[in-house]
Amino acid sequence: MRSRVALMVAALCSVVxxxxxxxxxVSPLPRVEVPYSEVPLPERATLAPSPxxxxxxxxxxxxxxSLRPDxxxxxxxxxxxxxxxxxxxxxxxxxxxxxxxxxxxxxxxxFDVDIAREIARDLLGDPDLIDYRILNSADRxxxxxxxxxxxxxxxxxxxxxxRERVDFSSTYFLAQQRVLVVKGSDIRNAADLAGRRVCIVRxxxxxxxxxQVQPSASILTVPAWADCLxxxxxxxxxxxxxxxxxxxxxxxxxxxxxxxxxxxxxEPYGVGITLGNDDLVRFVNGTLERIRRxxxxxxxxxxxxxxxxxxxxxxxxxxxD
Amino acid sequence: xxxRLHPTIDPGPDHAEQRAPETxxxxxxxxGRSSGPQVPDDLGAVLRSTPAKLxxxxxxxxxxxxISGFVATQTVSSRKATHDHLLSTIEPLADASQDLYSxxxxxxxxxxxxxxxxxIEPKAVRERYEQAVAEASAQLVAAAIGADDDPDSxxxxxxxxxxxxxxxxxIETARANNRSGNPVGSAYLGEASNLMQTSLLPMAQELxxxxxxxxxxxxxxxxxxxxxxxxxxxxxxxxxxxxxxxISRISRRALNPGLLLSIAxxxxxxVWLLVAGLVSSSATQRAISDGAEPLGTxxxxxxxxxxxxxxxxxxxxxxxxxxxxxxxxxxxxxxxxELLQSHPGGDAVTDDAVARAIAARNEWMESHExxxxxxxxxDYTAAAVLAVxxxxxxxxxxxxxxxxxxxxxxxxxxxxxxxxxxxxxxxLSALAPAAVxxxxxxxxxxxxxxxxxxxxxx
Numbered sequence: 001m002r003s004r005v006a007l008m009v010a011a012l013c014s015v016v017x018x019x020x021x022x023x024x025x026v027s028p029l030p031r032v033e034v035p036y037s038e039v040p041l042p043e044r045a046t047l048a049p050s051p052x053x054x055x056x057x058x059x060x061x062x063x064x065x066s067l068r069p070d071x072x073x074x075x076x077x078x079x080x081x082x083x084x085x086x087x088x089x090x091x092x093x094x095x096x097x098x099x100x101x102x103x104x105x106x107x108x109x110x111f112d113v114d115i116a117r118e119i120a121r122d123l124l125g126d127p128d129l130i131d132y133r134i135l136n137s138a139d140r141x142x143x144x145x146x147x148x149x150x151x152x153x154x155x156x157x158x159x160x161x162x163r164e165r166v167d168f169s170s171t172y173f174l175a176q177q178r179v180l181v182v183k184g185s186d187i188r189n190a191a192d193l194a195g196r197r198v199c200i201v202r203x204x205x206x207x208x209x210x211x212q213v214q215p216s217a218s219i220l221t222v223p224a225w226a227d228c229l230x231x232x233x234x235x236x237x238x239x240x241x242x243x244x245x246x247x248x249x250x251x252x253x254x255x256x257x258x259x260x261x262x263x264x265x266x267e268p269y270g271v272g273i274t275l276g277n278d279d280l281v282r283f284v285n286g287t288l289e290r291i292r293r294x295x296x297x298x299x300x301x302x303x304x305x306x307x308x309x310x311x312x313x314x315x316x317x318x319x320x321d
Numbered sequence: 322x323x324x325r326l327h328p329t330i331d332p333g334p335d336h337a338e339q340r341a342p343e344t345x346x347x348x349x350x351x352x353g354r355s356s357g358p359q360v361p362d363d364l365g366a367v368l369r370s371t372p373a374k375l376x377x378x379x380x381x382x383x384x385x386x387x388i389s390g391f392v393a394t395q396t397v398s399s400r401k402a403t404h405d406h407l408l409s410t411i412e413p414l415a416d417a418s419q420d421l422y423s424x425x426x427x428x429x430x431x432x433x434x435x436x437x438x439x440x441i442e443p444k445a446v447r448e449r450y451e452q453a454v455a456e457a458s459a460q461l462v463a464a465a466i467g468a469d470d471d472p473d474s475x476x477x478x479x480x481x482x483x484x485x486x487x488x489x490x491x492i493e494t495a496r497a498n499n500r501s502g503n504p505v506g507s508a509y510l511g512e513a514s515n516l517m518q519t520s521l522l523p524m525a526q527e528l529x530x531x532x533x534x535x536x537x538x539x540x541x542x543x544x545x546x547x548x549x550x551x552x553x554x555x556x557x558x559x560x561x562x563x564x565x566x567x568i569s570r571i572s573r574r575a576l577n578p579g580l581l582l583s584i585a586x587x588x589x590x591x592v593w594l595l596v597a598g599l600v601s602s603s604a605t606q607r608a609i610s611d612g613a614e615p616l617g618t619x620x621x622x623x624x625x626x627x628x629x630x631x632x633x634x635x636x637x638x639x640x641x642x643x644x645x646x647x648x649x650x651x652x653x654x655x656x657x658x659e660l661l662q663s664h665p666g667g668d669a670v671t672d673d674a675v676a677r678a679i680a681a682r683n684e685w686m687e688s689h690e691x692x693x694x695x696x697x698x699x700d701y702t703a704a705a706v707l708a709v710x711x712x713x714x715x716x717x718x719x720x721x722x723x724x725x726x727x728x729x730x731x732x733x734x735x736x737x738x739x740x741x742x743x744x745x746x747x748x749l750s751a752l753a754p755a756a757v758x759x760x761x762x763x764x765x766x767x768x769x770x771x772x773x774x775x776x777x778x779x
Contacts, residue, residue: 039487040484040487040491040512040515040516040520041512042508042511042512042515043511043512043515043519084698086698086700093504093507093640094504094505094507094508096503096504096505100504101439101504101507102439102502102504103439103440103498103499103500103502103503103504103506103507104439104440104502105439105440106437106439106440107439131700131701132640132701133640134639134640224508226504226505226507226508227508227511227512229505229508230505230508230509230512233505250505253498253503253504253505254503
C-alpha cells in the first residue's frame with residue numbers, strides 16, 4: 001500500500017515535471033496583428049434612436065392649401081431674385097429621378113429640377129438661370145428660414161409641422177411610401193421589418209412614418225437617399241423605405257432590387273418657400289397652374305417617372321386667398 | 322605611504338607569513354577587547370607595507386582605468402548606435418510617413434476632382450490618382466522598415482494598409498457606376514472620401530507625429546556631450562599621475578616609462594573623447610536646429626496645406642451651402658500661415674522655400690475669395706473654374722506652388738538633418754575600438770610600471 005502511494009506520488013511528480021517542461025517559455029512566433037476589416041459606412045451614418053412618444057402633430061386644417069396665384073409678376077422677393085439674375089434652388093444630388101447629378105454630363109437633373117427650371121423660365125425668362133445649393137433633407141427648413149435659398153424643390157412633403165416654419169406651394173406631386181428590398185428577400189411589406197435594419201434619410205417624413213407604422217424596425221439614418229443604396233448594396237441594411245419616386249430611382253440603378261408592399265401613406269410634394277415671401281408663393285403656384293394646364297407636367301412625368309406606371313392626371317391644387 | 326616608516330614597522334612579507342595563525346587570532350581577540358592603537362593588527366600592518374600599498378593602489382588605479390575605458394567604449398558605441406539607428410530606421414519612417422500622407426491626400430483630391438468635371442474623368446487627373454496610390458503603397462513599405470520595433474507605428478501602418486485597399490475598391494465602384502450612368506457613383510465617392518478624410522489621413526498624420534517625436538527624442542538623447550565618461554577619464558588620468566608621483570618618490574627616479582605609457586594612453590583617450598564627443602554633439606545640435614526643427618514645421622505646414630486644399634475641393638464637389646467646408650478651409654489656412662511664420666529658420670534653401678510658400682499662400686487666399694464671391698452670386702461654373710481650373714493665379718496653381726516649395730524645404734531640411742547626423746556618427750566610428758585598445762595599453766603600462774618596484778621587495 002505504502003509503496004503504491006509512493007509510486008503514485010512519483011508518477012504525479014513526473015507528470016508535473018513533464019508539464020513543467022512543456023510549459024517552459026518558448027519564444028513566441030512573431031505574429032502580425034490582423035485588424036478586423038469592415039466596410040465603411042457613408043459619412044454621418046448613425047442609428048436612429050428608438051422612437052419615443054410621437055410629438056403632438058399640430059393641426060392646421062388642410063396643409064396643402066396654398067396662396068392663390070394672382071398673376072402679379074413683381075413683388076419684393078421676385079424683384080430681389082430678378083436683380084440677382086439667378087434663382088437659388090435647394091435640392092440634393094442623391095435622389096435619382098427627382099434630383100440627381102447626371103454622371104455623363106455632371107449636370108443636375110430630374111423631375112424636381114425640371115419643376116425648378118419651369119419656375120426660372122417664368123421668372124427670369126431662362127430655365128438655365130438657376131444656382132443649385134446642395135441640401136440634406138434635414139437642412140431644408142433651416143436653409144429656407146436663413147434665406148440661403150429662394151426655393152426648395154426636393155421631394156418635400158407638405159405637413160402642418162413644417163408649415164409652422166416654412167411656406168409651401170400647391171401640391172405638384174403625390175408620392176406613396178413603400179419598401180425597397182433585394183430580390184428574393186423575405187421582407188414583403190412594412191410589417192416584416194420588425195427587428196430588421198432599414199435605411200432612411202434623417203429629417204424626412206418617411207422616417208416619422210416608419211417609426212409610427214413599424215416602431216420595432218432598427219433604422220440607420222444617412223444624409224442622402226443615394227447613401228441608402230450604398231448601404232443596401234454593401235449588405236449593411238436589409239431594406240430602404242421612402243416614397244416610390246425615390247425608390248424607383250434607386251431600383252433603376254441595380255436590377256437586383258425590387259419595390260414591395262402596399263402604400264404606407266401618401267406624401268404631397270410642395271415647393272418649399274421662406275415664410276412671408278407670399279409674392280413668390282403666388283408666383284410659383286402660377287407656374288404650377290401653367291404646367292398642369294399646358295401639358296408640361298405630363299411631359300415631365302413621362303420623361304422621369306414612367307417607371308411608376310402610366311401618366312396620371314396632375315394633382316389638383318387647393319387654395320386659400 | 323611615508324617611505325620613511327617602512328624599515329621600522331614593516332618586517333617584510335616573509336616575516337609576516339611566518340606568524341602563527343593562533344597568535345594572530347589571539348591578537349585579534351585582544352584587540353577586540355582593548356581596541357588599543359598601541360597593538361596594531363597584522364592586516365593593518367600588511368596594508369601599510371609599501372609593496373602591499375603598491376599592489377592595492379595599482380589594483381585600484383587599474384580598476385579605475387578599466388572602468389573609465391569600459392564606460393567610454395559603451396558610451397561611444399551606444400551613441401554611435403543611436404545615430405545609426407536614427408539614420409537607418411527612425412528618420413526614414415518619419416520621412417516615409419510624411420510622403421505617405423501627401424500621397425494619400427493627392428489621391429483623394431484627384432479622385433474628387435475627377436468627379437467635379439462630369440463624364441469620364443480627365444486622363445491627367447486619373448493618372449495623378451493612380452500615381453498617388455502607387456506612391457502611397459510604396460511609402461507604406463518604406464515606413465514599415467522603421468516600424469519593426471514600435472508597436473504603435475506597426476498598428477497604424479497595418480490599419481492604413483488595410484483601409485487603403487478598401488478605399489481604392491470604393492473608388493473603382495464609384496467609377497464603374499459613373500460609367501454605367503448610375504448617379505449612386507457620387508455616393509460611393511463620398512463614402513470613399515469620408516473614409517480617407519476621417520480614417521486614413523488622421524492615421525497617417527498620427528504616424529508622422531510619432532515619427533517626428535521619435536527623431537526629436539533620439540536626437541536629444543545624443544546631443545549632450547558625454548560628461549560622465551569624460552569625468553571618469555579625468556579621474557583615471559589624475560590617479561595615474563598620483564601613482565606615478567608615489568612611484569617616482571619610492572624609486573627615486575623621476576620618470577616611470579610604464580606609467581607614462583599608461584598616462585599617455587588614457588590621456589589620449591580623454592582628449593579624443595573630449596574633442597570627438599564635443600564635435601559630435603555640436604553636429605547633433607546642428608542636425609536639430611537646421612534639420613529636425615525646421616523639418617517638423619515645414620512638414621506640418623505641407624500637411625496643413627493639403628488639408629486646406631481638400632476642404633476647398635470638397636466645398637466645390639459637394640456644393641456646400643452650410644459654410645462648413647469654407648470654415649474648415651479658412652481655419653486650416655490660418656494654421657498654415659501660423660506654421661509658416663513660426664518657421665525657426667534653417668539653411669538658406671529651406672528659408673527661401675518657406676518665403677515662396679508664404680507668398681503663394683497669400684495669392685491662394687485671394688483666389689479663394691474670388692471663388693467664394695462667384696459662389697455667392699450663384700455662378701457655380703465660374704467658381705469651379707477658379708477652384709480647380711488651370712488659371713495660373715488661381716487656387717490649384719497657387720496650391721501647387723505652396724506644395725512644391727514646402728516639398729523642397731522638407732528635402733533641404735532633411736538633408737541637413739541626415740548629413741549632420743551622419744557626421745556625428747562618423748566622428749565616433751573609430752573611437753569605440755580605439756577606446757578598447759588604449760585602455761588595454763594603459764593597463765599594460767600600469768603593470769609594467771609597478772612590476773619592477775614590487776620585485777625590489779622580494
